[in-house]
Amino acid sequence: MSGSGVEAVRAALRGAASDDQRVKIQKRMTDPAMRVIGVRMGTVFDIAKAHTAMTLDDVDQLLVSDTYEDRMVAVSILDFKARAKNVDRAALYELWMRRLDRIDTWDYIDRSAPRVVGWYLLDKPRDPLFELARSDDRWHRRAAVTAAFWIIRAGDLDDPLALCEILAADPEHLVQTNVGVALREIGRVDRGRLEEFLKRRGADLSAAARRTARTALAPHP
Structure with a gap:
């Protein structure tokens, strides 16, 4: 069962979705089978920022979603978490690497790899x-x-x-x-x-x- 954080994120995304945005986003998808609901990227990032305290178990649930925006929120939350002081960088890195098969668009990678992966590996x-x-x-x-x-x-x-x-x-x-x-x-x-x-x-x-x-x-x- 999804946690309350996952449900709140999905409700926020659904509330911000539009057909016009869906068409625009779909055009730049490298995988035409990717499900897109149509949420402007600035809004996706705002939703992620509002849920930065989400547990990693909930982030994991978003990462396994088949919806583009769910996974973009997930990688954005990981990026926001990586910026915090005293963060458990190993936990962020391990989740990212475990779900690498779900981080399969250029923008998922660009959004999260530098801080979540690169920062963790600075001294390793x-x-x-x-x-x-x-x-x-x-x-x-x-x-x-x-x-x-x-x-x-x-x-x-x-x-x-x-x-x-x-x-x-x-x-x-x-x-x-x-x-x-x-x-x-x-x-x-x-x-x-x-x-x-x-x-x-x-x-x-x-x-x-x-x-x-x-x-x-x-x-x-």
């Missing part, structure tokens, strides 16, 4: 990210490089660069886009290391990833 071995980067699943590979954003933010570049090395020639556009973002952020920390990477592997990147990465090298106005 990054083996899980390398396993994800070598996965046959494109979402796992995107998750690996996206989680690395938080590690880059901390000024730790070795593992993020190694992940970009693995993913430089990735055939999936939705992986390449975030490889480009990771490289751009690396360049903002250490321009030289980005330049060296682009000399060696730039030709392997997609055109979009190269353009994104090189924005870190553009002269400041």
